[in-house]
Amino acid sequence: MEFEDMKAIWDxxxxxxxxxxxxxxxxxxLYQQRExxxxxxxxxxxxxxxxxxPIGLAGVGFMFxxxxxxxxxxEKIARDFPxxxxxxxxxxxxxxxxxxxxxxxxxxxxxxxxxxxxxxxSLREELERGISQLDFELSLYSTPRLAGLYGWMTxxxxxxxxxxxxxxxNSTSWDIVWMTMFCMAAATWPTLTAKKAxxxxxxxxxxxxxxxxxxxxxxxxxxxPYQ
Amino acid sequence: MPNxxxxxxxxxxxxxxxxxxxxxxxxxxxxxxxxxxxxxxxATQVWRSIPGFRGDAAVTTWIxxxxxxxxxxxxxxxxxxxxxxxxxxxxxxxxxxxxPAADPRVEWLYxxxxxxxxxxxxxTLLLLDGFSYKEMAAMLGITENYVGVKINRIKAYLMRxxxxxxxxxxxxxxx
Numbered sequence: 001m002e003f004e005d006m007k008a009i010w011d012x013x014x015x016x017x018x019x020x021x022x023x024x025x026x027x028x029x030l031y032q033q034r035e036x037x038x039x040x041x042x043x044x045x046x047x048x049x050x051x052x053x054p055i056g057l058a059g060v061g062f063m064f065x066x067x068x069x070x071x072x073x074x075e076k077i078a079r080d081f082p083x084x085x086x087x088x089x090x091x092x093x094x095x096x097x098x099x100x101x102x103x104x105x106x107x108x109x110x111x112x113x114x115x116x117x118x119x120x121x122s123l124r125e126e127l128e129r130g131i132s133q134l135d136f137e138l139s140l141y142s143t144p145r146l147a148g149l150y151g152w153m154t155x156x157x158x159x160x161x162x163x164x165x166x167x168x169x170n171s172t173s174w175d176i177v178w179m180t181m182f183c184m185a186a187a188t189w190p191t192l193t194a195k196k197a198x199x200x201x202x203x204x205x206x207x208x209x210x211x212x213x214x215x216x217x218x219x220x221x222x223x224x225p226y227q
Numbered sequence: 228m229p230n231x232x233x234x235x236x237x238x239x240x241x242x243x244x245x246x247x248x249x250x251x252x253x254x255x256x257x258x259x260x261x262x263x264x265x266x267x268x269x270a271t272q273v274w275r276s277i278p279g280f281r282g283d284a285a286v287t288t289w290i291x292x293x294x295x296x297x298x299x300x301x302x303x304x305x306x307x308x309x310x311x312x313x314x315x316x317x318x319x320x321x322x323x324x325x326x327p328a329a330d331p332r333v334e335w336l337y338x339x340x341x342x343x344x345x346x347x348x349x350x351t352l353l354l355l356d357g358f359s360y361k362e363m364a365a366m367l368g369i370t371e372n373y374v375g376v377k378i379n380r381i382k383a384y385l386m387r388x389x390x391x392x393x394x395x396x397x398x399x400x401x402x
Contacts (some may be wrong), residue, residue: 001389003382009332010355019249019262022239029267030274123349124368126296208303215346218370 065155094159101152127213134206141195228278237279254340257296272297292366295349340386
């Protein structure tokens with residue numbers, strides 16, 4: 001049999017396909033996939049950006065308002081102390097730490113989205129896009145990034161809780177600080193334990209894609225023949 | 228692109244190129260669950276690709292490119308992830324095995340194609356469906372010379388496999 005005969009055999013399936021398509025079922029499956037994707041986007045992008053950020057801003061705004069009110073009036077009607085310039089400075093540092101934590105997250109995701117929007121015109125570019133996606137996922141778990149994130153978060157949470165204590169009349173609320181630090185450590189631990197398994201999983205996928213890209217570059221003359 | 232228009236193009240492409248979808252599915256997925264999953268994956272990718280289609284290439288070339296890219300990246304997805312997606316989708320499949328028995332010669336061809344690496348499988352499908360070396364090179368992002376060398380090796384492999392199975396049949400028939 002010559003190759004042309006194989007091609008003729010191959011073409012017979014054009015008239016007699018082995019599968020039959022269930023249109024309705026496919027419509028439902030595609031709808032489900034789009035819904036899943038929509039829910040994922042909502043969970044990963046919409047929820048943090050449009051729900052958590054306004055809540056955070058409202059909390060910070062309320063606290064600032066309380067600062068202001070306490071500075072102006074409360075010392076006149078209760079045995080309490082006014083908020084000093086140091087309190088305002090601590091509040092500003094805490095708010096800055098929050099911004100320093102959230103802003104890079106937002107900008108790096110936006111930057112990455114821009115690189116991912118183009119529809120890959122060839123397999124090589126598709127593989128490179130896949131590898132860059134996995135690199136991005138790995139970078140989210142890099143030690144410097146996590147240290148920076150948790151560092152800023154710790155600064156923000158500690159200063160806010162300290163100042164909350166002072167707003168409530170505790171001039172030095174060390175017990176709240178220790179409790180907050182313990183809670184922060186407890187919240188950080190699951191991320192650190194999940195990190196290793198995540199990196200191993202993503203690295204394995206990345207190696208597979210890299211091997212595929214390397215196969216596109218291999219010398220076909222040197223490669224061993226199929227048996 | 229409006230959703231209705233995207234849906235109309237998708238339906239049209241699916242109807243006129245369903246055989247192409249099935250070929251890629253059969254070459255890359257071997258169990259009915261995997262075939263179903265890959266079919267859905269390809270359909271999703273084709274749907275997503277529609278707004279990006281500018282008519283620079285033929286529709287067949289475009290769909291083949293999307294389907295092969297989807298199939299190759301699908302093979303490297305974690306099985307756990309794929310299984311999870313399957314569970315969510317429910318029981319009834321989007322593709323069913325048609326009642327008439329498949330041509331054994333076509334089956335034999337698929338068996339041989341499945342022995343090849345993922346990239347060579349793509350080249351074989353494209354070759355059997357009559358694409359030029361230039362089109363194959365553009366789809367995979369490799370040079371035409373490279374395609375030529377690969378195709379020669381694949382053809383040699385298929386010929387050798389055919390001779391082997393033929394001699395096996397002769398031995399079995401006592402010739």
